[in-house]
Amino acid sequence: MAWTLDPSHGELLLTTGVTGPASAMGHRLTIAMTAWRATVNWSGDAPSAVELTVDVDSLEVLRGDGGVKGLTGVEKGLARSNALKSLDVKRYPHIRFSTEDVSAVDGGYRLAGTLEIHGRSRPRSVDLHVEDLGQTWLMTCDASVSHAEFGVKPYSLMMGAMKVADEVAVSFRAEHAKD
Known part of the structure; x- marks a missing residue:
């Protein structure tokens, strides 16, 4: 048996x-x-194996917190363009995570495998929390990824006086109906 999850089941936020x-x-x-x-x-x-594929070009800037003033629609578009350039989307159109091992842990599963970003693969383990909501299973995961670990140069301005931090927080949330 296999489940397929996509954005209709939840969200993947950075x-x-x-x-x-x-x-x-x-x-x-x-x-x-x-x-x-x-x-x-x-x-x-x-679960015995998990594979996640993300289309890098699907990146959408939802909001910007902080800063001198609010983030306009044009600035969101510019931030998207800069992020896609940093990730070299034309050369590396996908981000992939595939497991080699899935093991039960308290409250869910530990997914151990390989994360591929920007053409570089690194071992990665994440804990997926699973909650029984009655009719559905809720799956959540929080992790962080380093630009430097994958050879991605963060966007910067003013000769580096302001730049995107190396660590990016990743949040996944999805629901799947019980079979």
Whole structure:
């Protein structure tokens, strides 16, 4: 048996920080990845493999917190363009996470596998919390990813006085009907 999850089941959000001497001028962005697909393979009553593929070009800037003034629609578009350039979307159109091991932990599962971003693969483990909501299962996960670990140069302004922080927070939330 296999489950397929996509944005109709939930959301995949990224939150960036700002660093540098002029960081108070910058925005902490909340970004949605609007095109992704996860496949969960089952062995009996337990998940045995998970694969997630994200279309980098689906990046959508939802909002910017902080900064001198609010983030306009034009500025959201510019932030999206800068992020896609940093991620080199034409050369690396997908982000992938695939498991080699799924093990039960208190409150869910530990997914151990490989994360591929910007053409670089690194081992990664994340804990997926699973909650029984009656008719559905709620799955949530929070993690962080380092730009530097994957060779991504964060966007910067003013000769580096303000730049996107190295760590990006990743939040996943999805619901799946019980079979």
